Amino acid sequence: MRFREPAALAWQSPVEVVCPRCGSRATVRENDVGYRLTCTRCPLAVDGGSERHVLVDGRLVVLQWKHGAWHDPAVDRYVSVFRAREGEEPVFGLPLWLRTECCGGHLLWANNEEHLGYIESYVGATLRESVGLSTVLPTWMKLAKNREDILRSLHRLRTTLAPG
Ligand SMILES: [Zn+2]
Structure with a gap:
């Protein structure tokens, strides 16, 4: 399988985070005036953007x-x-929903499902382009010995995105 860098940083938004009120999955979305945090379970809805x-x-x-x-x-x-x-969303200062420790204490995290898929395809690929975004991924993600652990962790994170 050949890995190709995505053309756009589509996975930078929205950002899945932990709801500060109920601990369920909440989402931060950019809008015309800033950012809005809404929870998938409780009524929490907060606007922000002027803080980091x-x-x-x-x-x-x-x-x-x-x-x-x-x-x-x-x-x-x-x-x-x-x-x-x-592993944290900077506008509201909340922990990302998609984060877990793996490979002996490294923090594996993704902003959203697309980002998760990006890391998955990068780590799972056997041939890689040496240019582009992958150059910013940490070295431990590129080591063959960590591949299985990372893919297993990503799969587990993906299951937490299921509705309900
Ligand atoms: Zn909530």
Whole structure:
């Protein structure tokens, strides 16, 4: 089987997360004004977008959008370099629904079903293009010895997306 990089980052949205109210699967979707968090089970529906729960120099901060830039209110300064916490949705700061430990403590995560399928086809492929997105996947995902463990974990995650 030959693996081909997808043309678009379709799997960056929506993002499946853990509902902060009931613990069921909730979904974060981008809309015209920001992001909306809705739960698949309880009535929770929250709008957001002006905050980012991220790491700045290894420190967890909640940045706020202010005067056209990201501002860290804790230290009152503007921040341009930050990154998402692994396995977490940055707008609402919630754990991803599709995440699990595998291969001896590595965190395996996906934003949504399409993303899951992307990792699945990458890990399952025997021939890979050396360009594109796969260059950003961590090395442990590319090791043949981890393949079975990863595919098994992905399969288990996929079953948690079943309705109901
Ligand atoms: Zn809920």
